[in-house]
Amino acid sequence: MRYRLPPLNWLRAFEAAARHSNFTAAADELNLTQAAVSYQVRSLEKHLGFPLFERLARGVQLTDMGRAYLPSVRKAFDELSMSTVGLFGLIGDDSITVRAPVSFATLCLAPRLDRFRQAHPGIHLRLCTSVWADALDAESVDIDIRFGDGRWDGHEVTEILNEPSVPVCSPIYARHMDTGDRAESLAACDVIQIMGCEDLWARLLRHAGLPDSEPRHTFKADTSLVALELAAAGLGCTLVLRSFAQSYLERGRLIAPFDLSLPIDQSHFAILPDEPHRVRPEVLLFREWLLDEFCSARSDAKGRPLGAQDTSLTVRGQTKECASRVSR
Helix, strand or coil: CCCCCCCHHHHHHHHHHHHHCCHHHHHHHHCCCHHHHHHHHHHHHHHHCCCCEEECCCCEEECHHHHHHHHHHHHHHHHHHHHHHHHHCCCCCCEEEEEEEHHHHHHHHHHHHHHHHHHCCCCEEEEEEECCCCCCCCCCCCEEEEEECCCCCCEEEEEEECCCEEEEECHHHHHHHCCCCHHHHHHCCEEEEECCCCCHHHHHHHHCCCCCCCCEEEEEECCHHHHHHHHHCCCCEEEEEHHHHHHHHHCCCCECCCCCCECCCCEEEEEEECCHHHCCHHHHHHHHHHHHHHHHHHHHHHCCCCECCECCCCCCCCCCCCCCCEEC
16 A cells, blocks of 8 residues: 655654744754754645644744644554554663552552563553542653543543442451341441542432431541451441452452442543653553553453352443543
């Protein structure tokens, strides 16, 4: 197949000038003169037959055609960079820093990272955790994983995992509270709350048809991981995301005693700086791996019961397709 493409150096000059809105800054990045960048952009415009920039007194501004063309050019460079790193490895800095919530890093990410290492042995990860994430520090964190509604202005935000929460408890506690009536048992639970999510158990009771019941709070934990350990110790029931509970259920430390799940309107997102020149190809490669990994996990979960004690738990609400949702 013969590709009808303009020279790549023209496209690089266009992308850099569009990112900086300035030919001089683009020239500094590309180790060219301002005149060379201007010449390459004009050559590209002549080749395409459309102006891509409006020349202003201070800098440049994309035309409508330039704005329409830019995403395709950036995507092509991103994919070429990721493919190059994936096949041939890195030159220079070979580490990326990933920040994630404690529970997600421990329960979801850590068990999967060996697959990333085997697929990309030349990329080394530095994993740091947080309970309450602050603003993304592009100087120290390459990719940030957060739980929320996806509204982080000034960043490129990609959804990687959305799932319901499920109530779980230890097998011994389940026998202790078993009255033969699901509604009565649910209302009588000793509830281990997770800070910041105190309303979820009341929503679960309403979801189960118990609008007038109030949850019995016994403990509060600052992370899902601590709440799961408290539940495994027999101190009550807790409500956590399905994937957080999965390993506990598989090992029999916890069970899901009710055929209930609560749809959650928040998700885990991968967050990058909204500045393409700061995002290295290996970081994009890791994000693509995250999307593929958790897409596969959602697909596997559809046919997998939560535990031997609960094979009928279903996910209510609409099923999300395995596709990234990007907002800015």
